[in-house]
Amino acid sequence: MDFSSGKYNTILLRSVIMIIIILISFYIMKIKLVTSINVIISKNQNIAKSQNISLGQNISSEQKMACIVYIQDKLGRFGNRMFLIASAYGLARLHSCHLYVELEIINELKSVFILDLSPVLISSSTFNSLTRSSSKSMNRISQSVVCDYITTLTRPNAIPSGTIFELIGYWQSYLHFAKYDEELRQRIFVASQSILGKVSNFFIEFYQRQLDYRPQFLLENHQSFKKQLSQLNSTTWIGIHVRRSDFIPIHYSSDDAYLFDAIKYYTERYSNAHFIVASDDKSYCKKLFRNRSNIFLTPQTFSVGDDLVILSLCQHSIITGGTFGWWTGYLAGGEVIHDKIYPSGCSRREYYYPPWFLIDGNVRAHKNTEYIL
Template sequence: MKIKVVPSINVIILKNQTIPTSQNISFEQNISKSQNISSEQKIACIVSIQGTIGRLGNRMFLVASAYGLARLHSCHLYLELKMINELKSVFILDLSPLLISSSTFNSFTSNSSKSMNRISQNVACDYITTLTRPNAIPSGTMFELIGYWQSYLHFAKYDEELRQRIFVASQSVLEKVSNFFIQFYQRKRGYRPQFLLENHQSFKRQLSQLNSTTWIGIHIRRSDFVDLRFSSSDAYLFDAIKYYTMRYPNAHFIVTSDDKPYCKRLFRKQSNIFLTPGAYSIGDDLVILSLCQHSIITGGTFGWWTGYLAGGEVIHDKIYPSGCSRREYYYPPWFLIDGNVRAHKNTEYILR
């Protein structure tokens, strides 16, 4: 049987609550309205991201790390509006009460009476252990994150806040991806479920309670990784699929990829493997994988986040080099990796 590509369909979905989405400048205005001179005087330190780098996964690492450090050291948080708007097209991104507006932030950079000691830290991947020590970002400091902050240990203490308030699907994305599951159950199980889209976590619980199916998310990155020798083999993917199929007899798999033609060929004989629609955005793909109970992921930060947000078991291919000096800086202990990890591009150095 050929693999199915599930199209989007319009459906009426019951909701307990509507979560409003802020748009561009109005979001900035909402932050500004909640802040005044009195609140500015209480800002002891600021953790900031003033530029954008990489794609969605890298930016999520930056925001999560900045949030974790701001929470840890009782600082406020500043993100450029461009990054806020990009992430809010996918997520609720509730960063209150830490987030400050551009006008508040600029008042500290342009007013000498409010001047702060400015420090920037450029990180490629590693966990900067000194930043989690007391007073690592003292009062009167503006700390800027630059580069690729890809160690989850900078925000591990607040991972539930990231999963429940920040990197949770916006209402519009949640409605869109729910169509995928509604169509599946209607065609394959003969009934049309009525999901209450109260929020991301509620919908995920409802999916897990449908005992006829265990959903496994698969992310396959290939385009730029083939030449870099980071791409996963067919054998890795089928071994991982076999593991879950034996563990969960009702396992069904959702595949997202930057190379859908490859995936269609690879899984053409698998009746329980489905590709996301071609019209899905990168944010749609991330959200639908985060709703799965378990994960199979290849290299890259996008796949990392799908596994991290989904929870459950996560099988990660060891061929991908994290770039960190120690594998435990990048891979949470519940990522299932059998064997050593290559440390850097085009090297044989491994992380045990």
């Protein structure tokens, strides 16, 4: 036997085994290192999530001078606030600005809507950080608008970096937010679950009373509920908003002939037309429509928000003057008949009335004037 050859083979075998052990150890250490890094990243992501921020989106010193569209004014009523929010959102999106709205206004609208302004909305703490921690103070600009469309705001850098642009007044031109219509309808002015549940009972009771049929609605969201209503072929719902109390003294209130002409239009157009009436003068409407079996008033228990949501769920609309009625027609979609007696307050008719608002004849531009659009 050749013992020297056997000894060499033994040494070679031991060397190979040693190399394999070293490689295995290195591989195990690599796995542990990667796992440790992943754990650290995971922990950081969880921390970021718990603080409602995302990694890579912390405010840098450059971002601290970004533009901010700002609302603190609270003129008018609910419909006016909706115009302010919509216009401010449209401008913030257009110019890649932050949006900051005083909490009182946010809470008022959140009592009705989901109001998901997440792409641009910042909190009070972030607003303070942006405005107070900057190396140089931000330039503050305010603009007061009733309803005209400010075309200069569509230009690039109309709201430059380092500017706080405050909206004052009413901002009642839909053209400031027309580019973001779908976002307003699908994420922002979308009814909350609680209000959807409340108004769904109105429809359930109607179908049970009129047709001895109790529909089962899935209240996932505003749009899906609206779709379910439209698929019930037994009815075409038309919303009617009648504003009277504060309009009668200033001669803005619509007369009975306008309402009945508009009802006639839809009745002839849709054989199964049914009407839902919301008004600040229910006793007047109850008397006016007492002989109409296909016209129903919203319950006394309904709030302003409930009235707005139920009208927005209709397929078509009849509205009198005011921003509340305007928004019921805008959110409902379909055809919208608007009384021309209400002055738009704009210098041009198309600033206030979208093309699908059906108006017979000219409208007054301003109150106490014969100037028409």
